[in-house]
Amino acid sequence: MAQLELVELESVDQLFARAAQRKGGAKALKQLLGDGENDQALAQLSDDRLLSAFTKKVFQSGFVWRVVENKWPNFEESFFNFNIEKILMMPEEMLEKKAADAKIIRNYNKVKTIVSNAQMIFNEQNNGNSFANFIANWPSNDIIGLWAYLKKHGARLGGNTGPYSLRALGKDTFLLTRDIESYFRAHRIIDGGLQSKKSLVAIQAAFNEWQQQCDHSLTQLSRLVAFATGDNHIHVEG
Numbered sequence: 001m002a003q004l005e006l007v008e009l010e011s012v013d014q015l016f017a018r019a020a021q022r023k024g025g026a027k028a029l030k031q032l033l034g035d036g037e038n039d040q041a042l043a044q045l046s047d048d049r050l051l052s053a054f055t056k057k058v059f060q061s062g063f064v065w066r067v068v069e070n071k072w073p074n075f076e077e078s079f080f081n082f083n084i085e086k087i088l089m090m091p092e093e094m095l096e097k098k099a100a101d102a103k104i105i106r107n108y109n110k111v112k113t114i115v116s117n118a119q120m121i122f123n124e125q126n127n128g129n130s131f132a133n134f135i136a137n138w139p140s141n142d143i144i145g146l147w148a149y150l151k152k153h154g155a156r157l158g159g160n161t162g163p164y165s166l167r168a169l170g171k172d173t174f175l176l177t178r179d180i181e182s183y184f185r186a187h188r189i190i191d192g193g194l195q196s197k198k199s200l201v202a203i204q205a206a207f208n209e210w211q212q213q214c215d216h217s218l219t220q221l222s223r224l225v226a227f228a229t230g231d232n233h234i235h236v237e238g
Contacts, residue, residue, distance in 0.1 A: 009187065009189065009206055009209060010187070011213060012210050012213045012214045012216065012221070012224070013213075015210075015224050015225060015228045016029070016224060016228075018228045019224055019227035019228040022227060022228065023227055029224075029227065032223065032227065033216070033220045033223050033224060033227075034219075034220065034223070036172065036216065036217030036219060036220055037170050037171065037172035037173075037217050037218075037219045038170065039136040039137070039170070039171060039172055040136060041170055042132055042135060042136040042169055042170045042171055043130075043132055043133045043136035043137070044132070045132040045169065045170075046130075046132070047084055047121050047125065047130055047131045047132055048081055048082040048083055048084060049082070049132075049169070050121060050131050050132055050135070050169060051082040051084060051087070051114070051117055051118055051121055052075075052076065052081075052082040053165050053168050053169050054113075054117045054154065054157060054165050055075065055079075055082065055113065055114050055117065056068060056072060056075075056165075056168070057161050057164050057165040057168065058110050058113050058117075058155075058156045058157070058161060059075075059105055059107070059110055061156070061159075061160075061161050063105070067105070068105065071103070071104055071105060074103040074104050075104050077103075078098050078101060078103065078104055079098070079114060082114075082118075084118050084121055084122055084125070085122075087114060087115060087118040088115065088118050088119060088122060090115070095111060095112070095114075095115065096108065098111065099111035099112075110156065112155070113154075113155035113156045116154065116155035117154045117155055117157070120150075120153045120154045120155075123153070132169075135166070135169070135171055136171070138171075140172055140211070140217075140218055141204070141208050141211075142204065143172075143173050143174065143204065143207075143218060144200040144201065144203070144204045146162075146166070146171075146173075147162050147163055147200075150162035150165075150166075158195075159195065160175070160176060163175050163176065167219065172217045172218045172219050173218055173219065173222075174203075174207055174218045174219070174221065174222035174225075175222050176194055176195075176203070177222075177226055178230070179225070179226040179229040179230040180222065180225050180226055180229070181194050182229055182230060183225050183226075183228070183229040184199075184202070184203055184206070186229075189202050189203070189206055190202050190203065207221055207222075
C-alpha cells in the first residue's frame with residue numbers, strides 16, 4: 001500500500017499523555033484501552049458465527065440495538081443458527097415467510113442480506129479456507145482493504161457496518177467514530193469525505209505509523225485516539 005505523507009501526526013506518546021490527562025491518569029487509561037484483540041481466537045470460530053455477527057450488525061444499523069439484541073435468539077432459531085448450507089438451500093418463498101414473522105424484525109431487504117452474505121462466506125470456503133481464517137489472516141496494515149472486500153462481496157457491509165462487525169468478532173481493527181473523524185480533520189490528515197479512498201488510505205497510513213511506534217493493537221490505538229479527542233474528560237479530585 002502506498003504511504004501518504006502524514007501531516008501533523010502526533011506520536012503515540014503524545015496521544016497517550018493527553019488521553020491520560022483526560023481519563024484520570026495512566027493507570028486508568030490502560031484499563032480503558034483494554035487488551036489487544038487476538039486474531040487467532042477469531043480463526044477458531046465457525047463460519048455460522050460470522051454470518052450471525054454480520055446479520056446482527058446489518059439489523060442494528062439505523063435501528064435500536066437493544067431491540068435487535070432482545071430478538072436475537074429468535075433470529076438464531078429462525079435461520080438455523082446461521083448454518084451456511086441450510087441458508088443457501090432456502091427457497092425464496094421460505095425466506096419471504098421468515099421475513100414476515102413478527103418474532104424477528106420484519107425487514108425483507110435486510111433479511112435478504114443473510115443469503116448474500118452466506119454466499120460470500122461459502123465462496124471463500126470453496127477456496128479451501130474458512131471465512132473466519134480468511135479474516136483472521138488479513139494483515140493489519142491494510143484493514144481498509146478488508147473493509148472494501150466486505151463492501152464489494154457482501155451485502156450492506158459498507159460504511160461502519162463492516163468494521164463494527166469485525167470488532168464484534170474480535171478482529172483487530174480501528175473504527176471511524178465521530179471523535180476519530182474529528183481528530184483526523186483537526187490535524188489536517190483528511191479533508192474530504194470520510195469514506196473516500198484518499199481519506200481511508202491516509203487514516204490507514206496513520207495507524208500503520210503508530211503501530212510502528214508501540215506494541216498496541218489497532219483496537220487499542222483506535223480507543224486511544226478517541227480518548228485523546230473531543231469532550232470526554234474525567235475530572236479527578238486531588
